[in-house]
Amino acid sequence: MLTATLPETELDPLSAVIHPDPYPYYRELATRRPFFRDERLGLWVAAGPREVAAVLAHPDCRVRPPAQPVPPALAGTAAGDLFGRLIRMNDGAAHAPLKQILMPMLAAIDPAAAAGRAGAMATVIDAGAASGTPGERANRWLFTLPVVTVADLLGMPVAEGDKAAEIAQRVAAFAAAQSPLADAHTVRAGAEAAQWLGTWLAGATPTDGPLPALHQAAHAVGIDAQAVAANTIGLLVQACEATAALAGNTLLRLGRGTPDVALQAVVTRVAQDDPPVQNTRRFLAADAQLCGHAVKAGDAVLVLLAAASCAGLADGERTWTFGHGRHACPGERLAQALAAATVAALLARGADPAALARAFRYRPSLNARIPHFL
Ligand code: HEM
Structure with missing residues (x-):
């Protein structure tokens, strides 16, 4: 569960983008739920710096859904x-x-x-x-x-x-x-x-x-x-x-x-x-193991760059808003x-x-x- 001050009903990984102060929520996600499935949004969510980097580096994680280039x-x-x-x-x-x-x-x-x-x-x-x-x-x-x-x-x-x-x-x-x-x-x-x-x-x-x-x-x-x-x-x-x-x-x-x-x-x-860009998305081109979870072809991952940025972990000092890896x-x-x-x-x-x-x-x-x- 998330903090008492910012209950899940008030914030989700998408509404956080334009919330006045989403950073305590992001920090909580990055440390407690670095990779999870948000059933309501129908998305996997990567929030920890390691998980964000892993998704952006994964060969099966594509910038568009394979069946929907536009x-x-x-x-x-x-x-x-x-x-x-x-x-x-x-x-x-x-x-x-x-x-x-x-x-x-x-x-x-x-x-x-x-x-x-x-x-x-x-x-x-x-x-x-x-x-x-x-x-x-x-x-x-x-x-x-x-x-x-x-x-x-x-x-x-x-x-x-x-x-x-x-x-x-x-x-x-x-x-x-x-x-x-x-x-x-x-x-x-x-x-x-x-x-x-x-x-x-x-x-x-x-x-x-x-x-x-x-x-x-x-x-x-x-x-x-x-x-x-x-x-x-x-x-x-x-x-x-x-x-x-x-x-x-x-x-x-x-x-x-x-x-x-x-x-x-x-x-x-x-x-x-x-950060100006708070998240980006990736779409699975094949079934895969991602951050310890079995994900399916067609699944979408919301990559919370802003959460990785404020996580305060070992590599938390870097800027994530410009992405990372192949599409940085x-x-x-x-x-x-x-x-x-x-x-x-x-x-x-x-x-x-x-x-x-x-x-x-x-x-x-x-x-x-x-x-x-x-
Ligand atoms: C504050 C300003 C900017 C931010 C926060 C930003 C952020 C990003 C992010 C996050 C991506 C990667 C998206 C992903 O992997 O899903 C990206 C890609 C890209 N950005 Fe920027 N960007 C900014 C300004 C610019 C500017 C000024 C240019 C060039 C004039 C530029 C050119 C590109 C290009 C060409 C890509 C695609 C790279 C690729 O797919 O290999 N961006 N940007």
């Missing part, structure tokens, strides 16, 4: 086509070559240079992002600056105010459509956004940046241009909600007191103890630099974290902890 709501739409080509959403051998080209490209982006570029992009988007209440402004910056900076770093032509805002909006719409909580309207907007982004990218001539080299390297090993385009858009999507969440949670941290460390160090701490995030250092740059840009424009932290809610989500300022 979420049913997106299937047959432009958003579904795009989703199906993402390396993030595939374990198949067909995606390995592209992944081998993309990963070093991302690794080669220097975080300090990225932060500098974000500063320059901030002045580009200033005009369009100044209106509204302080909360609306903060939300807009969180969802715009990291995405357009990644686009700019890759060499996409985004350095015009209106274009930058529209690209960020479309990327956010596509990202939102991937949530299991998305309603019909959100899914439709996501499909439109995927179409729009595909057309925009096809017509955009890369400025400088690594995109031309990426296309060449991919072409040389027979990877089709559509897969490259989908994964380029995929990078913007990866940069969207999670980086917004990391920057937003950093604003909350600043709003609740002034930490005595530099902003970049606050971001790193927040990634560890109030290649954008970790970039994301932390962009989150710090986004918070710095907001602070430089007069944002008041204490005021923001007094009026916010978390966006409805089953895996990301994203503050929405009111």
